Amino acid sequence: MAAMNSSDTKPERRRRGRRSPLASVALVLTGLLITGGAYALMSAAAPANASVDLSSAQSIQQGKKLFAANCATCHGLDLAGSSSGPSLIGVGAAAVDFQVGTGRMPLAQDAPQAEVKPRVFDETQTLQMAAYVASISPGPGIPASSNLTLTGDATKGAELFRINCAMCHNVAGAGGALTEGKYAPNLMNTTPAHIYEAMLTGPQNMPVFNDQNITPQEKQDIITALKTQNKDAGVGGFELGSLGPVAEGLFIWIFGLGAVVAFTVWLTAKGH
């Protein structure tokens, strides 16, 4: 009796459980959580600071091999550049770390400007190539971690940012359009090291801000200001991407005026 009971009810419950619409939702959720969790773990593990001695002959040798295999087609075996890529003489380790570390290089396609992509080379390989490029001719080096401590003067940094950077990168660091498809990228998720290297080397159409123009301390102030600003919650409602009057104007034209028009139509419509 007991056996019959169990065999009667169990499949019943099971069938219902599997057919429940919530089951598929739960399945998808579980899958997403596992994938997301694994991705978060992997990406958190990736930038573990690989230590590469930039001056050692071994890393330079490794970097030379990587460079010859992956970069020399455009930049030339002797770094002198070609019709498809600029010369890398004097760009320094900072430029390599920025361009390869943000995934901009190697270039995926001929476009108005190189875009941020998932990086192709890991930290060690990037630093080895940086060591090789820096060994050919001196240039700006990778900033020391003591320059990236985010302990600068955020007020001063914000003023410097408004004067030197905000016209292209937007006052909130949200980025902005330039000419003919080029753009100044969003800085909100850029690492302090990459922001520092970009100022130092002037990648692509960004001008150079060398240490005489913006001193290392001032660079640290700017990065501190940017990171402080990103951390603070806004108090004025939706930020709409912090893009300023264009996004806000578009929003109010479409939704604000749309609501006004809809209300007006309803107000004047005859009751029926």
Place this chain on the structure above:
Amino acid sequence: MASNEPTDIVPADDHGTTFTDPGTAVERADAFQNPGLPPHQLRVTDKDPKAAKRAERVIVLLFYVSVIGSVFAMAAYFAFPIKPNDLGSVRLNNVFIGLGLAFALLAIGIAAIHWSKALMDDHEGIDIRHPVAGPPPVQARAVEIFRQADRESGFNRRVLIRNGMIAAIAALPFPAIFLFRDLAPAAGTPAEAYSHTLWKQGTRLTKDPTGDPILASDVTIGSVFHVIPDGLLKSDDMLEEKGKAAVLLMRLEPGDLHVSPDRKTWNYDGIVAYSKICTHVGCPVALYEQQTHHLLCPCHQSQFDITREAAVIFGPAVRPLPQLPITVDSEGYLVAQSDFHEPVGPSFWERRGDYNV
């Protein structure tokens, strides 16, 4: 209609075609005929008591939604207090109090409109506009009041007093004209003030905002410096002067520059300085692309080509950015050779047209 007397609401059927526009001297034969109002149509709520009941319930519900919104706003004041030094708490406080009040107000408005549209009597009526002129007895009384006031005040009898009063009132606005003169520059005309900046021979180029002088050797190729004249930070009207004197300093390969014969000495080894004030409507032009050497104005997308002396290559600006002639002093710092050779910024009424000819 027989009478011109103000009337109350008259039934729609009575709305006359008898009124003619007093400004129409000639009645056209094919004048547009007033079609009158369309026949009155009953609403669903007039015909169906159930619908009327439903509308009533909706309206009552909306009014109570409004009450809930008000209570919610009060509760939110306590539930999401503003904590010192916590901007996130300000945001929550604003959002929830605002939402409560928005629902409270919106629900009252929607309920009132719905009430009037669905349930209140909707028979069309015409409220005839009152004639502008009052009836003769009212007009006579008004004239009488004026006469009496004139008699009692002696306004037309004591002409000297009246004229004195008119003179006093007429003179009163004149001091304002002299006060407004202070809005214009103290020395010279506004046109002269527009035409000159703080730059003069030997003024050092300094960094914005620190005011530190710039060594020519520090300006590497591809660099951009945002420049203000030395002494600007100590000047009395700093912002007005900065608005005219701001300069963008760039270094290009000297071979990339196309220099006209009369500007041969204006750059220093590929270092060029241009006014940062757009010649269109005066926005700061500082979006410099170091590979294309184009300078973009963010306001209206004017583009200037720095290799060709800031010639306009796109957009609404019509004149190139004025160039500041620069050189170095004995210590190697960048200095101006002179002021700009033309007024910076957008055109103004008295600007000579021949500066760039």
